[in-house]
Amino acid sequence: MLDDGLVTVPSAYSVDDTISRFEAALQAKGVTLFAKIDHGAGAVEAGMTLRPTFLLIFGNARAGTPLMQANQRIGVDLPLKALVWQDADEKVWLTYNDPAWLAARHRLDGAAAEAVTALQKGLATLAQDAAG
Template identity: 35%
Template sequence: MKNAILFVAAVVMTLATQTAFAGQGVERLESPDAIEAVDDRLRAALNARGMTLVQVVHHAENARGVGESLPETRTFIFGNPQVGTPMMQCQGQVALDLPQKMVIREDEGRTLVEWNDPLYLAERHGLEGCDLPLDKVVEALNGIAAEAAGQ
């Protein structure tokens, strides 16, 4: 009985966490592939769309450098100044979230691809009154993530 209660509690906590992410503007896709394959596909998807890859932060490597451990986690920082500049002209504080970021990370035998929903960022930074191609940004990021995940 105790194990059943613990199992139900774990399921509820997992669902609550996933729901919390959705409310915070975090999008997520899963890939059954190893992180190296997802990394390669993400780089190819960015390159194919003419995105500038600014930096890749290797969090697990950084953690090892200070004697800590972390599942393989990489943040890709990328963008297109033709898209980002008008957003920053509309509201300068959006630079807090630009360039765009996409995280790939290992999680219990799967690789997750995660990114910020541009519509959430538009709401967060008050971009609603600006004439911006946010639907195209959403479409581009969804496509990049799907390609990276192998979908």
């Protein structure tokens, strides 16, 4: 599903399993996981509730640098992010920004097209590996 530049795929696994599978897929591909943010824990600290919602921040200089060489401002959207979350029906989802949408947002020219396509394929593979 593509919605305003977001790709959302259903997961066949729990939130924890989806995250573990995503982390394993990152490691297998030599991609660095920079941070894992538990938005639910943040909500609890604020005295509120939130269904399980985790933001994974990850990247690889070989993938991101060509995009920043084309337009450094895309760095505001890098490193990449994936959100693993559970909806009100307890269905688990994985959402990430479509690299083609980011390229359009930052008006990347044709010189970056190969890098954008590679990122699209790579993210789709990571999502499939994580979500099943």
